[in-house]
Amino acid sequence: MEDPVFTFGIIADIQYADMDDGYNYTKTRVRYYRNSLSLLQGAVREWASESVTPQFILQLGDLIDGFNVSHKSSEASLKKVLTEIEKLKTPVHHIWGNHEFYNFSRKQLMESRLNSSRVQATLTTVPEDGGDPLDSFYAYHFSPSSKFRLLLIDSYDFSVIGRDPSSDKHIKSSKLLRQKNPNEDKNSPKVLDLVETRFVQFNGGISAAQLSWIKAVLETSDKNKEKVLVAGHLPVHPSSTDPICLTWNYQEVLDLLQSHPCVVAYLSGHDHDGGYHQDECGIHHLTFNGIIETPPESQAFGTMSVYQDKMVLKGRGLVPDRTLLYRKKQRMAGKSCRQSAGKMEK
Numbered sequence: 001m002e003d004p005v006f007t008f009g010i011i012a013d014i015q016y017a018d019m020d021d022g023y024n025y026t027k028t029r030v031r032y033y034r035n036s037l038s039l040l041q042g043a044v045r046e047w048a049s050e051s052v053t054p055q056f057i058l059q060l061g062d063l064i065d066g067f068n069v070s071h072k073s074s075e076a077s078l079k080k081v082l083t084e085i086e087k088l089k090t091p092v093h094h095i096w097g098n099h100e101f102y103n104f105s106r107k108q109l110m111e112s113r114l115n116s117s118r119v120q121a122t123l124t125t126v127p128e129d130g131g132d133p134l135d136s137f138y139a140y141h142f143s144p145s146s147k148f149r150l151l152l153i154d155s156y157d158f159s160v161i162g163r164d165p166s167s168d169k170h171i172k173s174s175k176l177l178r179q180k181n182p183n184e185d186k187n188s189p190k191v192l193d194l195v196e197t198r199f200v201q202f203n204g205g206i207s208a209a210q211l212s213w214i215k216a217v218l219e220t221s222d223k224n225k226e227k228v229l230v231a232g233h234l235p236v237h238p239s240s241t242d243p244i245c246l247t248w249n250y251q252e253v254l255d256l257l258q259s260h261p262c263v264v265a266y267l268s269g270h271d272h273d274g275g276y277h278q279d280e281c282g283i284h285h286l287t288f289n290g291i292i293e294t295p296p297e298s299q300a301f302g303t304m305s306v307y308q309d310k311m312v313l314k315g316r317g318l319v320p321d322r323t324l325l326y327r328k329k330q331r332m333a334g335k336s337c338r339q340s341a342g343k344m345e346k
């Protein structure tokens with residue numbers, strides 16, 4: 001078999017805390033807080049023993065659990081987990097999830113080892129909108145190999161968590177939550193239907209500024225005939241996740257991704273049960289199972305081998321193997337495949 005152009009490791013929702021096993025909020029799933037570190041160690045060992053060490057690791061967010069806050073162990077837990085993942089001596093690209101914001105402020109995150117845009121500075125482009133960097137979003141892109149690009153986006157850009165209560169983004173997202181979610185506890189999806197359940201406080205959305213930044217990146221990639229893999233903590237397709245985990249403005253994000261032929265995949269975490277869907281434009285939506293709810297005797301991570309004509313995911317434990325062919329349906333830049341279909345037939 002031909003060699004891949006590049007390979008990378010993927011892992012999601014480790015949510016480490018030095019505490020006994022517990023449950024998720026609805027008491028339907030066990031959370032293995034302490035053992036999540038052992039599963040991470042196992043993943044690192046396996047990646048290190050592959051014939052070719054992955055070029056980088058994509059960590060899809062929620063590296064340590066929010067419980068660390070009450071245990072006053074956020075710094076210690078973060079250090080422990082980063083020490084393990086960094087043993088691989090390969091770059092790690094970090095997405096920020098809701099649990100990052102329970103543990104740390106945006107300012108702390110920007111200055112921490114979780115700011116991989118800074119660590120990988122030579123490879124990346126970070127948006128500069130001229131305003132206060134703390135009101136901005138954490139998103140960047142890099143090219144792991146010629147004609148391929150990884151684009152990391154900030155699912156909590158427009159959110160009440162991680163935003164200063166006096167900020168415009170906090171005020172507006174809090175207003176949106178009040179409009180969409182009648183429950184006193186805004187983390188509760190009670191009485192909300194299907195995709196409306198996404199309007200809970202532990203989710204967030206993508207601001208207009210970030211959407212236009214993403215659009216500009218994708219336009220350049222379209223022009224340069226690149227293939228782009230987009231990654232964020234929250235899923236954006238209702239068929240790839242339990243709807244309670246969706247990005248608030250998932251439809252806007254989907255419309256944007258689907259109108260750029262360069263986009264081949266969207267990778268996310270958050271829904272610990274995982275999910276997969278190939279959308280009508282051929283984009284592969286992969287939601288990775290969370291380590292935190294993976295039994296100690298199992299595993300949940302993957303190695304993605306990227307080829308010119310496909311991606312091959314070698315899954316471990318709960319993550320299945322998949323061969324992901326690039327889209328067959330043609331799309332025109334700036335139009336979704338649905339809009340393009342009619343035009344191309346003429």
Ligand SMILES: Nc1ccn([C@@H]2O[C@H](COP(=O)(O)OP(=O)(O)OC[C@H](O)CO)[C@@H](O)[C@H]2O)c(=O)n1
Binds near residue numbers: 025098187244270
């Ligand atoms: N129905 C719910 C669910 C959660 N909460 C509270 O919201 C906060 C975050 O919840 P948590 O389960 O820790 O979030 P995760 O990111 O680990 O998982 C997302 C799941 O996959 C979604 O199903 C926390 O404070 C919970 O207590 C809530 O109040 N009501």
